[in-house]
Amino acid sequence: MSGERSTARTTLARAGEGLPTGRSVGLAIGALFWAWLVVRWVTIWAGYSEPFFPVAFFEGLATGFENDALVMQQNTGALAPVLDFVAGFWFLFSDVASFVAFAVEYLPTLAEGAWLTVVLTVAGIAFGLVIAVPLSVARVYGGVVTRSLALVYIELIRGTPLLAQLFVIYYGLNMSQYFRGVSSGLLPTTAVWVAIVGFTINSAAYQAEYIRSALESVESGQLTAARAIGLSRIDGIRHVVLPQGLRYAIPGWTNELVYLIKYSSLAAFITVVELFESGRDIAGQTFQYLNIYALLALFYLALVLSATLFMGWVEDRVAIPGLGVRDGRE
């Protein structure tokens, strides 16, 4: 693949292929993860938030291993060096078991946080796209005024930190007040709505850039040919340039999706309890920082790798012979 934009995608995509049988193993793990996550969400909505697996069992395992190891270490006979060696492994098993016990206990909370992470990501990219398409078309095909307006928007948003943007709309403009009406009951809290607005505004600018460069890589002869059979400019862009350009933009989208999954964590600072914030809450209660951050890392890794695999699948699905595999496109 070409261009820096697509690098994240290709490397991550290759993560699945790196190991010889890695791809199928990866897919199986991914499928299990999502199956569990979806079932977990459904049970939580249905009012059941207890762990699916017995925490006490793994805790028991952990203490069992640890006690055994301590006993082994106390042996002073001829076998002492061997037992000491084995004890080392038993301590390791004990650690693993207590990590699993910890994970089992707090997975429901993290799953709840992951729900909001997914919601913010999907909403951000979808609403962002709705704005990004006209923005990028204005940027490429617009007149002086629309082109400059689009350029200013895109550059201002891309030139400032997302965190500052979230603070401006949440604390500065107090945007939550507009969402009071749509945040009761099962609906998300007002902060979630504001975060969605923030990610939409932000993502629109980045997506517009990806789509712009994709549109520019569609040969100009395509629009000329569309005009030559009598299509208007707008129709030519809509039926000929966009269908090709949007395919070229898929690697950019993969990046954008990965970006949103990760940066949705910043919603934590405007009080949204998404994945990172729910992890922070757990850390605050348990002080088990290492465990919780390991879990968070695994969660994000799973989300990001699934997004990458999914986009690869989308790219294959909409692939057209001879399109999007051209070299030298940037």
Place this chain on the structure above:
Amino acid sequence: MVLSLASPPALDAVDWVALAQFESGDWAFVREQLPYLARGFVVTLLLTLTSIVLGFLAGFPMGAIEVYGRGPLRSFVYGAGVVLRAIPIVVILVFMFFVAPIPLPGGQFAFDVPRVGSVSFGRSAFLAATVGLGLRSAAYQAQIFRGALQSVSGGQMEAARSVGMSRLQGIRHVVLPQALRRSIPGFQNEFTIVLKDTSIAFAIGLTELFARADNLFTQRTTATLELFLFISLVYFIMTFVTNRSLDYLGDYYAIPGGDR
């Protein structure tokens, strides 16, 4: 203000009361706090530089290893890259600060900057932020260099070998000079990403620009919008200047007729 200086006759046309109303309070508060914010700005600049440098020092060899390396080293670099690129930077920073087994020094860094005054900030937070932002950046810079190295055609290496250079010489004298030029656009992108993401170091209490705005905002909640708009502008100017400078660098080192 400037306008009224330029055209004194319009003085009485300006609604001074309304202007004063607007001017008073929150923007004035931002102006008062400029020195305080400026010290944060210095920290932001410093953190950006240290992170980028660490990212380059680690990322450049990582990229080379991904292209030319083999065996467990390559797998390790590759795996580390995947993980670092998949985890949110805020998680990485908090991890580096609270969990990672890095010996973080205590106390404060403090030094005088002419016209800005005494800048001081926590040693441990700054170090953790540098390591976090730097390693994450290394993972991305490695990708940029990897892509650039791979984009130099195999023919170039063959040509180098055909004039009698060793593999290492070929890399050093033929592939690298071209690859480095080609990484400029990606590097530009990465530089601004690091710059913007230094704001997230406020999560571990580093008193850089964003954290200082955040502190002021808790002091005076009515000035929130003004404060964050103002620092956004500062970040924008920084990214803008960075981009233009690197554009210039790219043009300066461009090979006539060649792509970058």
Place this chain on the structure above:
Amino acid sequence: MSDQHSGTADGTDTSAATASGTEASDTDTASADAATAGAASQPLLRVEDLQKSYGDETVLRGISFDLDKRDVEVIIGPSGSGKSTMLRCVNRLTEFQGGAIYLDGESVMAMNDNDLRRRVGMVFQDINLFAHLTALQNVTLGLRKVRGMGKEAAREKAMDQLDRVGLASQADSYPAELSGGQKQRVGIARALAMDPELLLFDEPTSALDPELVGEVLEVMRDLAEGGMTMLVVTHEMGFARRAASSLMFLDEGRIVERGPPEQLFDDPEHDRTAEFLQRLTTISEEV
């Protein structure tokens, strides 16, 4: 083939629209009135003192000629002489600064450009098939979005056109899966499907490998024999000799010479024409 010019409902519609258009445009120049007056022999295309420049660079310096229905005009000339520009003025893919162009008596400047392009088809040197659409979809797109035809009707009509260029069997192939010659034949089918009154060809074979040129020229010859009015920029002299009703030599934005092909080949008035034709034939013999 000729059934598309007469008989169909579309054909009648178009001529009705053209007649009213002509009546309305009495602000046009005197010669246009004259042309309307002699309605029986009104040329399908009239180009009058056409002038065009890009910025400071003048590309067309006053070009005038008539083209009757069923005429096939072949245009030759050195690279940069303005051939493509002239074609693009006819369907207004580019705007011109001076002179006038009439299609069936109606000034193209007075027409909606989308309507104009529906009536004047174009085949490109670089083919420009829509890369994301199959051969069939390339042809149906215009029928559906410009002519507003239904899905089935468009499909049927498009299949007829593909059949006409011998590519019905490749209807579901994407451009990347077709050879250059096949692509260009789809390009012709795409233009034909709109039932154009006039077809413009801009060096339709010059991007093709030599062995693929023949199949495209054959389709074009069939069209010419079927009575299609064509304005063809090409340096395929075999085609010019056999299919052209008239040959035009363009140089530096002017018509140097124009006449029946045999006359230009055998007894050109200008040395420049002779020289250029001489070079063309030498090159094609080398190839």
